Amino acid sequence: MPDTIKGLHHVTALASSAARNNAFFTGTLGLRRVKKTVNFDAPDVYHLYYGDEAGTPGSVMTYFPFPHARRGRAGSGEVSTTAFAVPEGTLDAWEARLGEAGVPGLERVNTFGENRLLFQGPDGDGLALVEADDDRAPWTGNGIGADTALRGFHSVELRLRDTGPTADLLGLMGYQEECRQGNVTRFVLPAHNGAGTVDLAQVDAPQADQGAGSVHHIAFAVDDRAAQLQIRQALTEAGAQITPVIDRDYFWAIYFRSPGGVLFEIATNEPGFDRDEDLAHLGEALKLPQQHAHLRADLERRLEPLGD
Ligand code: ZN
Numbered sequence: 230m231p232d233t234i235k236g237l238h239h240v241t242a243l244a245s246s247a248a249r250n251n252a253f254f255t256g257t258l259g260l261r262r263v264k265k266t267v268n269f270d271a272p273d274v275y276h277l278y279y280g281d282e283a284g285t286p287g288s289v290m291t292y293f294p295f296p297h298a299r300r301g302r303a304g305s306g307e308v309s310t311t312a313f314a315v316p317e318g319t320l321d322a323w324e325a326r327l328g329e330a331g332v333p334g335l336e337r338v339n340t341f342g343e344n345r346l347l348f349q350g351p352d353g354d355g356l357a358l359v360e361a362d363d364d365r366a367p368w369t370g371n372g373i374g375a376d377t378a379l380r381g382f383h384s385v386e387l388r389l390r391d392t393g394p395t396a397d398l399l400g401l402m403g404y405q406e407e408c409r410q411g412n413v414t415r416f417v418l419p420a421h422n423g424a425g426t427v428d429l430a431q432v433d434a435p436q437a438d439q440g441a442g443s444v445h446h447i448a449f450a451v452d453d454r455a456a457q458l459q460i461r462q463a464l465t466e467a468g469a470q471i472t473p474v475i476d477r478d479y480f481w482a483i484y485f486r487s488p489g490g491v492l493f494e495i496a497t498n499e500p501g502f503d504r505d506e507d508l509a510h511l512g513e514a515l516k517l518p519q520q521h522a523h524l525r526a527d528l529e530r531r532l533e534p535l536g537d
Pocket residue numbers: 239241446447448482494
């Protein structure tokens with residue numbers, strides 16, 4: 230199945246305050262909110278999507294904010310870091326910007342020869358910016374210039390007690406082991422959408438406890454439904470228990486639990502976030518899937534205002 234998986238599609242995490250989450254990802258990090266909808270399985274909770282101008286797969290960070298959620302506890306069996314690519318030489322500026330915003334956990338490290346700035350999101354989310362030569366067009370509508378703005382995902386790091394079975398799975402998905410540093414092994418797709426790197430860290434730590442700030446699942450991109458069915462069959466033959474194809478309005482999704490405990494999704498690049506609103510106005514109005522359209526008045530009254 231070489232070249233079926235194109236890289237990350239989106240990363241979905243849990244939050245507490247929707248307004249604080251929105252302010253951080255749009256204001257502090259400068260991403261565009263590309264969709265304001267609800268959790269299709271629990272419509273009284275928002276599903277907020279942040280990315281580049283169009284919400285291009287490989288750039289999209291999404292959140293389910295539960296207003297009174299307690300914080301997650303970091304551990305094994307989870308995504309420990311979600312990293313975004315930024316241009317070479319910009320980490321000093323980013324460190325100053327995040328410092329002025331009171332962002333906790335700022336730390337500069339060098340991993341795999343790349344400069345990385347670690348920091349925490351509003352709920353303790355494990356985030357990083359990595360300097361990279363990345364030609365993806367950034368969103369500049371929130372006041373961060375093209376010479377500095379986020380390009381999309383660089384990579385995710387999964388912290389696992391045993392990385393072996395997940396490494397095998399990534400191999401099946403087309404990833405190739407590129408290098409190792411300490412307890413971390415890097416896997417990269419030979420051809421990808423810019424977000425083609427997954428790092429597996431082997432750790433001896435208790436199981437993570439999911440809560441606000443934890444990643445809920447990571448989605449990998451495929452071009453279309455035909456490619457999705459192809460990979461679904463290959464994964465099923467390899468023993469994975471995979472859901473049927475689910476219509477998420479902006480993509481089609483299948484889900485399965487990876488051997489290390491992290492929930493994986495395979496999502497299509499079609500139809501995209503401009504399916505139900507103009508590109509110029511993405512993310513402004515509350516969009517509801519048809520099955521929840523009758524809840525609009527109630528949801529508009531109950532959902533936390535985002536403050537923008
Ligand atoms: Zn998803």
